[in-house]
Amino acid sequence: MSDPILSLTKLDAHYGDFQALYGIDMDIHTGEVVAIIGANGAGKSTLMRSISGLIRNTPDQVHLNGEAIGTLRADQVAYRGVALVPEGRQLFPSLSVEENLLLGGKVGRPGPWSLDAVYDLFPVLKERRSQASTSLSGGQQQMVAIGRALMANPEVILFDEISLGLAPVIIKTIYDALPGIIGGGMTALVVEQDISKALEVSSRVFCLQEGRVSLSGKTDHVTRDQITVAYFGVAA
Amino acid sequence: MIEWTGVILQGVLLGGLYALFAAGLSLIFGVMRLVNIAHGDLIILAAYLGLSTTMMFGVHPFAAALLVLPVMAGIGYVLQRGILNQTLGPDILPPLLVTFGLSVIIQNALLEGYSADPQKLSAGAIETASVSVGSLTVGLLPLLTFGVAVAVIASLQWMFYSTALGRGFRAVSDNQDIAQLMGLNKAHVFGLAMALALAVTGIAGILLGIRTSFDPSIGGGRLIFGFEAVIIGGLGNLWGTLAGGVILGVAQTIGAKIDPGWQVLAGHIAFLVVLAVRPNGLFPRVQH
Amino acid sequence: MSTPTVYRATRASRIAMIVAAFALIVLAAAPWWAGRADLRLMGEIFLYLSLACLWNLMAGYAGLVSVGQQAFVGFGGYMLFALTIFGGLHPITAILLAGLLAAVLSVPIASLIFRLKGAYFAIGTWVMAEVFRLTFAQISALGGGSGTSLPVGIVRSLASSRSGREALSYWLALGSAVLVIAAVYLFLRSRRGLALTAIRDSEVAASGLGIDIWRTKLEVYVVTSAFTAIIGGLIFLQKLRISPDAAFSVNDWTAFVIFIVVIGGIGTLEGPIIGTLLFFLLRETLADFGTIYLMVLGAVAIVVMLKAPKGVWGLIRDRYDLELFPLSYRIKLNDPKDI
Ligand SMILES: Nc1ncnc2c1ncn2[C@@H]1O[C@H](COP(=O)(O)OP(=O)(O)OP(=O)(O)O)[C@@H](O)[C@H]1O
Ligand SMILES: [Mg+2]
Numbered sequence: 001m002s003d004p005i006l007s008l009t010k011l012d013a014h015y016g017d018f019q020a021l022y023g024i025d026m027d028i029h030t031g032e033v034v035a036i037i038g039a040n041g042a043g044k045s046t047l048m049r050s051i052s053g054l055i056r057n058t059p060d061q062v063h064l065n066g067e068a069i070g071t072l073r074a075d076q077v078a079y080r081g082v083a084l085v086p087e088g089r090q091l092f093p094s095l096s097v098e099e100n101l102l103l104g105g106k107v108g109r110p111g112p113w114s115l116d117a118v119y120d121l122f123p124v125l126k127e128r129r130s131q132a133s134t135s136l137s138g139g140q141q142q143m144v145a146i147g148r149a150l151m152a153n154p155e156v157i158l159f160d161e162i163s164l165g166l167a168p169v170i171i172k173t174i175y176d177a178l179p180g181i182i183g184g185g186m187t188a189l190v191v192e193q194d195i196s197k198a199l200e201v202s203s204r205v206f207c208l209q210e211g212r213v214s215l216s217g218k219t220d221h222v223t224r225d226q227i228t229v230a231y232f233g234v235a236a
Numbered sequence: 237m238i239e240w241t242g243v244i245l246q247g248v249l250l251g252g253l254y255a256l257f258a259a260g261l262s263l264i265f266g267v268m269r270l271v272n273i274a275h276g277d278l279i280i281l282a283a284y285l286g287l288s289t290t291m292m293f294g295v296h297p298f299a300a301a302l303l304v305l306p307v308m309a310g311i312g313y314v315l316q317r318g319i320l321n322q323t324l325g326p327d328i329l330p331p332l333l334v335t336f337g338l339s340v341i342i343q344n345a346l347l348e349g350y351s352a353d354p355q356k357l358s359a360g361a362i363e364t365a366s367v368s369v370g371s372l373t374v375g376l377l378p379l380l381t382f383g384v385a386v387a388v389i390a391s392l393q394w395m396f397y398s399t400a401l402g403r404g405f406r407a408v409s410d411n412q413d414i415a416q417l418m419g420l421n422k423a424h425v426f427g428l429a430m431a432l433a434l435a436v437t438g439i440a441g442i443l444l445g446i447r448t449s450f451d452p453s454i455g456g457g458r459l460i461f462g463f464e465a466v467i468i469g470g471l472g473n474l475w476g477t478l479a480g481g482v483i484l485g486v487a488q489t490i491g492a493k494i495d496p497g498w499q500v501l502a503g504h505i506a507f508l509v510v511l512a513v514r515p516n517g518l519f520p521r522v523q524h
Numbered sequence: 525m526s527t528p529t530v531y532r533a534t535r536a537s538r539i540a541m542i543v544a545a546f547a548l549i550v551l552a553a554a555p556w557w558a559g560r561a562d563l564r565l566m567g568e569i570f571l572y573l574s575l576a577c578l579w580n581l582m583a584g585y586a587g588l589v590s591v592g593q594q595a596f597v598g599f600g601g602y603m604l605f606a607l608t609i610f611g612g613l614h615p616i617t618a619i620l621l622a623g624l625l626a627a628v629l630s631v632p633i634a635s636l637i638f639r640l641k642g643a644y645f646a647i648g649t650w651v652m653a654e655v656f657r658l659t660f661a662q663i664s665a666l667g668g669g670s671g672t673s674l675p676v677g678i679v680r681s682l683a684s685s686r687s688g689r690e691a692l693s694y695w696l697a698l699g700s701a702v703l704v705i706a707a708v709y710l711f712l713r714s715r716r717g718l719a720l721t722a723i724r725d726s727e728v729a730a731s732g733l734g735i736d737i738w739r740t741k742l743e744v745y746v747v748t749s750a751f752t753a754i755i756g757g758l759i760f761l762q763k764l765r766i767s768p769d770a771a772f773s774v775n776d777w778t779a780f781v782i783f784i785v786v787i788g789g790i791g792t793l794e795g796p797i798i799g800t801l802l803f804f805l806l807r808e809t810l811a812d813f814g815t816i817y818l819m820v821l822g823a824v825a826i827v828v829m830l831k832a833p834k835g836v837w838g839l840i841r842d843r844y845d846l847e848l849f850p851l852s853y854r855i856k857l858n859d860p861k862d863i
Contacts, residue, residue, distance in 0.1 A: 054413055074416035083417070090414045094406040103407055106400075107419035152419070271643030273591070322830050328642040332589055333786055333829050340779055340822035344815040456774060460654060463647045467640070497669075501658040504651055508636060511648075515639040 003066060005030045005187050006051070006082075006156050011061045013043070013050050013211075020046040021211045028156070028189065033182055035198035035219070036191045038208035039231055044191045045087050047208070048160045051189075052084040053077035064156070079107050083154035087161045087191075089145045091133040098129040100144050104151030111153025112184055118147035121177055139170030146174070146181070156187045163194055175201065195227060209233055242372050243493045244486055249374065251485030252382030253447065255478040256440035257462030258469075259388060260433035262477050265466070266396075267405045267429040268324060270331050274339035276459030278434060281342055282308050282441025283450050284350055286357055297357040297442050305438040312434030313427040320430065321423050339455065346452035357445035381443050385481070388436055389474050395432075396474070405429055457500070464507040470517030479519060483510075551698055555691035567694045567762060569804050570701035574755045575777065576784045576796035577704050578748045583782075584791035585712065585720050586744040589642075591778050592649025595656045596626050596749045598771030600756025602660050605766055608678045610665070615682055616696075619757035626753030630746045638738065638745075650774065657772035671767025679764060693762050700758060704751055709793060711747075716740065724791070775818075783825045789835025798837050 004027035013021035020043045028034055038044050049055045051062060053074035062070040064080055072080075083104075091100050101118055119126040122143040128136060133144055142162055149157055163171040171194075178201055182188050192198035199205060199219050207215035207230035215222065215230030257279060264270050272278075282304055289300035319338075323330035365376040396402040407415040408425045416422055444450060444458070461484060469480025484503045491502020510518065554563060575593070582588040603622030607613045613621065637648035661669045683689045711717045719740050756777075760766050770776070780803065788799020803821075810817040832839055 052417060054416065073421065074413070075419045075421045078417055078419040086414060086417070090411060092407045092410040092414070094410050095403060099403050102400075103403055103415075103418045103420075106404075148418070271647065273643075273646070319826070319830070328587075329583070329589060329790065330829050330833065332643050332646055333782060334826050336591065336779070336782060337822040337826040337829070340775070341819045341826075344818040344822070348815045348819075456650070457654075460647065460651055463644070464651065467644065497658075497662055501655065501662075504655045504658070507651065508655070511636055511639060 035202035035205040042208040043211040081155035083149035083152045084158045104148030109153040113150040247486030247489035249378035251482030252385035255481030258465035260436045273335040277342040277455030280455045282438040283445035308434040308438035309431040312430035316427040316430035354449040356449040359446045470520035472521035476519035567697040570697040573800040574704040590649040592653035594777035595653035596752035597756035597777040600753030601760035604757040623750040623754040627750035630749035661768040789837030795837045
């Protein structure tokens with residue numbers, strides 16, 4: 001197998017005295033879609049924050065394309081091709097829809113994604129382009145958050161609970177769009193509460209439990225029972 | 237009647253200068269929630285830099301501005317990245333006390349370098365030139381100052397809402413972490429905001445120095461005028477800040493007309509009245 | 525089975541109390557052993573110490589960062605002059621009354637400037653001080669902008685001899701410092717003080733606990749204003765001359781006080797004491813350098829704020845786990861080996 005595009009080595013993370021991640025090891029290869037599942041508070045968002053540079057690590061804990069990026073700031077990591085669709089969307093309220101998207105393109109990496117490409121993917125955003133981002137519905141806001149991350153033309157895109165709080169139809173729209181997004185050779189980490197959705201889109205899965213990897217493997221090889229144990233820590 | 241119209245017109249024009257004092261204060265508060273106690277002393281520093289430049293090169297103060305503005309911007313950037321960025325956070329004490337310390341340092345450095353003697357920038361004929369509007373005559377310099385203030389605020393407004401730089405300012409102001417994820421280095425963005433604010437301060441300092449005499453001790457008073465303009469106008473609204481400056485200026489000239497000792501006091505009273513009646517200022521930022 | 529006990533006093537704090545009591549006796553006797561200049565300097569030190577403790581209570585505990593306390597220093601000073609000259613009161617009565625008037629006045633002031641948040645509150649207090657300065661400069665009976673002196677007759681009413689007056693002035697300064705420190709200490713130990721600490725630690729949580737934040741802050745503001753005015757009266761009783769610029773000087777009554785508290789350790793009771801000592805040590809050695817001295821002071825305060833935000837006392841406390849004023853609760857597990 002080729003070298004991994006993203007690799008985590010004994011990754012720890014702390015909030016003050018509290019340790020949220022314990023020695024996470026992960027190798028992700030180009031074009032893979034990897035699901036990260038786990039109960040509330042398992043450390044999924046923390047993992048996303050660590051990879052994207054919002055939480056600093058030691059240099060060798062995170063490698064991107066062979067480069068140690070563990071101590072880089074989030075903006076530096078962004079320029080190297082990692083984009084995060086954060087939990088809870090987190091749009092900029094002072095910016096219009098289009099401005100949110102344009103800001104996502106700030107890193108100026110070359111690639112297929114542009115304002116037009118995002119509008120093609122989510123036509124409703126084009127109609128609302130000059131509206132304040134906070135005036136959109138939850139699902140539309142999620143589309144902006146995804147579009148904003150795509151505008152960076154990242155090599156690795158991280159999705160943190162993109163279906164949280166959305167109606168089933170909207171979730172379906174967004175997940176239907178996902179293959180088109182990832183198909184372009186992008187590598188994706190998908191954090192998802194909805195386990196069957198997660199397994200549907202991914203080829204590999206990691207389950208976190210209290211900051212540790214409790215299960216990992218090819219999606220078609222892990223069984224429901226294994227997941228239940230890994231998820232809750234006890235057999236159901 | 238015509239006499240009072242003249243007084244009010246003078247006040248309006250004076251308000252332009254106060255809006256220039258306030259614009260930088262308003263900008264940095266908007267971007268990083270920092271209140272810079274040394275702001276007034278930085279205005280005076282700019283006036284002194286203008287003085288040195290005019291003396292060294294024998295140029296007009298307006299020409300000196302070409303040097304003073306970039307120097308002030310540079311000072312702003314270095315100050316922000318070197319010191320002020322370290323003070324930002326949920327606790328309000330560090331920025332307040334650090335800028336307070338800076339204020340004392342700047343004031344005493346100016347005292348050391350230029351002595352306590354009042355100085356003035358001489359701008360030649362423009363200082364006394366005036367234009368007639370009907371039966372009123374207004375000074376060309378106050379008129380020019382007001383025009384500059386309007387132009388500065390219009391440009392800041394345009395920069396804030398229509399350029400990539402302004403987009404970055406607003407994004408960082410909204411959510412620093414997420415802005416960082418978009419490739420914005422907040423330390424750099426804050427540095428740019430302070431650079432811009434101090435460039436405006438540079439303009440204010442030069443115009444102040446031409447208008448009146450100055451000495452190292454008057455910075456605190458200029459900070460207060462700028463602050464009053466910001467609060468009267470409503471936080472986070474640049475045009476409101478201009479309106480706030482104008483209200484303050486008019487209050488002061490009316491006060492001075494009644495009794496010269498009342499000029500500054502009348503301005504403070506206008507501020508307190510606004511604070512009592514409309515605590516959020518007259519034109520608070522509209523939420524969109 | 526070991527039962528944990530909760531206690532406040534430590535060995536260090538008990539020793540500190542004994543040393544302090546002893547020091548107080550020695551200090552009270554200073555008019556008999558110190559020279560005139562030293563007595564004056566010590567009086568000034570105690571007045572600054574009082575101002576520092578009061579500012580620390582506001583900024584370090586109540587989160588009210590004021591840069592306008594000179595308003596009340598000057599007000600107290602002017603009231604001393606006005607009430608003795610026009611009201612015929614004894615200077616000490618006048619000073620106490622000045623404190624009361626300041627308390628009354630501070631309520632409407634607070635109702636205005638409490639509308640400003642955080643740093644804007646700070647500048648609002650400064651505006652208030654300017655209003656005071658400009659207003660008193662308008663009162664021609666008190667000398668207008670150039671100020672006035674305390675008439676000889678009033679000065680004599682304190683004590684007939686000069687040394688008697690100097691001793692009295694010194695004792696008043698010492699007494700006020702002791703009183704202020706004791707009052708702040710007891711206040712912080714009281715229920716109200718606990719509420720204050722809760723507010724400082726988290727406003728949201730404190731209001732959740734049913735603490736009326738606005739009211740608690742108002743009380744602190746009113747009480748510090750009153751005490752600050754009293755100290756202001758004592759300061760100008762020592763100086764015997766007052767002018768608007770001296771009475772409402774932001775440098776003398778706020779900048780120095782802030783530097784004292786920041787360098788000593790904000791939000792601690794010991795901080796202002798250490799800060800005052802360091803400040804006067806620095807002043808007595810560097811005062812000849814004038815402006816340079818002030819720049820050094822500003823720079824030291826900035827470095828302390830950035831590198832050691834709990835000040836010199838914070839460094840000492842963290843290093844040795846000391847607490848001279850037992851404020852925090854300590855928990856001790858009564859292990860058998862301890863008994
Ligand atoms: N800012 C923070 N400060 C302190 N602790 C935090 C912080 N953010 C998260 N934690 C703690 O870290 C642990 C992991 O949190 P994280 O947000 O990564 O969980 P998660 O798996 O994303 O949960 P969820 O499914 O609810 O989003 C939790 O115990 C949480 O309480
Ligand atoms: Mg999460």
